[in-house]
Amino acid sequence: xxxxxxxxxxxxxxxxxxxxxxxxxxxxxxxxxxxxxxxxxxxxxxxxxxxxxxxxxxxxxxxxxxxxxxxxxxxxxxxxxxxxxxxxxxxxxxxxxxxxxxxxxxxxxxxxxxxxxxxxxxxxxxxxxxxxxxxxxxxxxxxxxxxxxxxxxxxxxxxxxxxxxxxxxxxxxxxxxxxxxxxxxxxxxxxxxxxxxxxxxxxxxxxxxxxxxxxxxxxxxxxxxxxxxxxxxxxxxxxxxxxxxxxxxxxxxxxxxxxxxxxxxxxxxxxxxxxxxxxxxxxxxxxxxxxxxxxxxxxxxxxxxxxxxxxxxxxxxxxxxxxxxxxxxxxxxxxxxxxxxxxxxxxxxxxxxxxxxxxxxxxxxxxxxxxxxxxxxxxxxxxxxxxxxxxxxxxxxxxxxxxxxxxxxxxxxxxxxxxxx
Numbered sequence: 001x002x003x004x005x006x007x008x009x010x011x012x013x014x015x016x017x018x019x020x021x022x023x024x025x026x027x028x029x030x031x032x033x034x035x036x037x038x039x040x041x042x043x044x045x046x047x048x049x050x051x052x053x054x055x056x057x058x059x060x061x062x063x064x065x066x067x068x069x070x071x072x073x074x075x076x077x078x079x080x081x082x083x084x085x086x087x088x089x090x091x092x093x094x095x096x097x098x099x100x101x102x103x104x105x106x107x108x109x110x111x112x113x114x115x116x117x118x119x120x121x122x123x124x125x126x127x128x129x130x131x132x133x134x135x136x137x138x139x140x141x142x143x144x145x146x147x148x149x150x151x152x153x154x155x156x157x158x159x160x161x162x163x164x165x166x167x168x169x170x171x172x173x174x175x176x177x178x179x180x181x182x183x184x185x186x187x188x189x190x191x192x193x194x195x196x197x198x199x200x201x202x203x204x205x206x207x208x209x210x211x212x213x214x215x216x217x218x219x220x221x222x223x224x225x226x227x228x229x230x231x232x233x234x235x236x237x238x239x240x241x242x243x244x245x246x247x248x249x250x251x252x253x254x255x256x257x258x259x260x261x262x263x264x265x266x267x268x269x270x271x272x273x274x275x276x277x278x279x280x281x282x283x284x285x286x287x288x289x290x291x292x293x294x295x296x297x298x299x300x301x302x303x304x305x306x307x308x309x310x311x312x313x314x315x316x317x318x319x320x321x322x323x324x325x326x327x328x329x330x331x332x333x334x335x336x337x338x339x340x341x342x343x344x345x346x347x348x349x350x351x352x353x354x355x356x357x358x359x360x361x362x363x364x365x366x367x368x369x370x371x372x373x374x375x376x377x378x379x380x381x382x383x384x385x386x387x388x389x390x391x392x393x394x395x396x397x398x399x400x401x402x403x404x405x406x407x408x409x410x411x412x413x414x415x416x417x418x419x420x421x
Contacts, residue, residue: 002026004335005157007147009171010164011038011126013045013107014308014324016114018162020058021332023123027160031124032153034131034165038115040108042287043193043231044070044221047103047110050356051322053414054329055103061117068109069102070229072221073205077386080210080270085387087206106229110321127153135161135174137302141343145303160342161304162331164324167292169310175301185293187315187363188236188243189215189372192262193229194283196276200228211379212269215372218276230276232266235372244290251288258288291316293361299353300346307331312357319360326414327353333417352415 004027008015011033019029047055047065055061074089105113118124133150137143144157163171168180176182200220201208207221215235223229236243250261263277280286293315299306306312308324327349334348373379 003028004159005144006030006160006162007032007145007156007158008162008164009132009169010166010308010310011115011128012111012164012166012308013114013321014310014328015162015164016111016118017054017058017325017328018164018307018331019124020114020118020121021328022162022335023118023121025332025336027123027332027335029124030127030158031118032127032130032132032149034129036129038108038111038128040106040112042107043191044104044229045107045110045321046318047105047325048319048322050326050414051324052103054322054325057329058117061113064113064116065103065105065110068105068113068224070104070106070221071205071224072104072207075207075209075219077383078208078210078271079383082208082271084208085383086389088386088389089206107321132171132174135171135304137304141303159303160335163304163306163310164308165310167294167309167313169306171304172296172306172310175304175306176296183294183296184313185295185315186242186244187291187293188238188240189291189316190234190244190247190288191291192232192258192280192286192288194280194286195223196228196230196279196283198228199226200272210271210273211372211382212266212271212273213374213376213379215374216266216269216273217372218266218269218271218273220272220276230280232262232273232276232280233372234265237374247288247290255286259286262288295361299350303342305331305346305349312353312361314357314360315363317360317363323353323357323360326356330415333415337417 006022006027006029008019008029008031011031015031019031022029074087076084076087078084119126129151130153131150132147134148135145137145144159145161146157148155163169165171167184170180173180201222205222207219209219211217217233219231221229246261250258259281263281266273266277292313294309294311294313296311299311307327309320312323314320314323330352331349334352335345338344338348373382
C-alpha cells in the first residue's frame with residue numbers, strides 16, 4: 001500500500017482508527033472533520049469482543065483507555081424513591097464480557113485517545129472545519145476519486161475515500177446518490193446525554209437506572225471528574241409508525257427546541273427526572289440523537305468505502321464502537337493483503353466484516369423490555385426479574401440474551417495479517 005493516497009471523512013472513532021491502520025500499512029492519509037475541533041461530548045461507549053482485540057494491537061491504546069475509563073463498578077434499577085432492587089457488579093475480569101464493561105469510556109475521550117495515537121504520525125494529516133462539496137469517480141476502479149472541498153482545501157485526487165461520518169453520512173449519500181436517511185432502519189428510540197457538575201451519587205460508582213411508563217428510561221452514572229453523567233432514553237412500541245418523527249423535527253430547529261421537546265416528554269416521570277431535566281436545559285454538553293441501524297447492500301462503490309456507523313450502525317445493541325474498530329482493522333488488513341488489487345481488497349473487507357455486522361445488528365427482544373418497559377405492569381416484572389438476577393449472581397448467564405456484544409471475545413476472532421504483528 002506504499003504511496004496509496006486516502007481521504008478519510010470523519011474524526012470521531014472509526015475515522016482515526018481507520019487512519020491508524022491504513023498508515024501502518026503504508027498509505028498516506030488525510031482525515032477531514034466538518035467540525036472546527038475534535039468533539040469531546042457524547043455518551044459513554046463500551047469496547048467489547050473484537051474491539052478489545054483490535055485495541056490491544058494498537059500500541060499504547062489499552063493503557064490510555066483504562067486511564068480515562070468511567071470506572072463504573074455496577075448498575076442498579078431503582079424505585080421511584082431511589083431504593084435499588086439490586087446491584088449487578090462488574091466481573092473485574094477483562095477477558096470475561098459482562099453487563100458492565102471493563103472498557104467503558106466517554107465517546108469524546110475515546111476520540112481523544114485515537115487522535116493522540118495518530119496526530120503525530122507523518123503519514124496522517126488532520127484538517128478540521130472541512131467537508132466534501134462534491135466527488136467524482138470514474139465508472140471503473142482504474143481512475144482516482146476527484147474531491148472538491150467546501151471550505152478552501154484544494155481540490156485533489158485520492159486513490160480511496162473512506163466514509164466514517166456517522167449514520168447519517170453525507171459521504172454515503174454522495175457516493176450512492178441517495179438521501180442521508182436512505183438505508184437507515186429506525187429502532188423507534190432516541191437518547192439524550194449531558195452532565196451535571198455535581199456528584200448525585202455521593203461518591204458511589206454504582207450507576208442508577210429508572211423506568212417510567214411509556215418506554216421512558218433515565219440513568220445517572222459517576223463521571224471520573226466528579227460530575228454526574230445523565231442519559232435519557234425513549235423507546236416506543238414497534239407498532240407506532242415513525243415514532244421518532246417529532247424528535248427529528250425538533251432537532252432540525254436547534255438544540256433549544258430539542259431540549260424543550262425532551263423535557264416535555266419526560267416531565268413528571270418520577271424519581272429525580274424533573275431535577276435532571278432542569279439541569280439538561282442549562283447543560284453545555286447536551287447531545288441527543290436518534291438510535292438507528294444502517295443496512296447497506298454493499299459497503300463500497302468504486303473507490304469509495306464505508307466504515308463504522310456510516311456503513312453498519314449497530315443501533316441499541318452496544319456493539320457500534322467494536323464494529324468501528326474491527327472494520328478499520330479489517331479494511332487496512334484486506335487492502336494490504338491484496339497489493340495492487342484495490343477491488344480484491346475491498347471485496348475481502350466486505351467478506352470479513354459482514355458476518356460480524358450480522359451478529360452485532362441482531363436486536364434481542366429483551367433489550368427494549370429490560371431498558372424501557374411500556375407499562376407499570378411491565379416495569380414491575382422487569383424489576384422483579386432484575387432483583388432475582390442480582391441476588392442470585394447469575395448476571396453472566398443472563399447477559400447472553402442481550403446480544404453478540406455481550407459474548408466472549410473468542411466468538412469473534414480477528415483475521416491474522418502478518419504485517420501487523
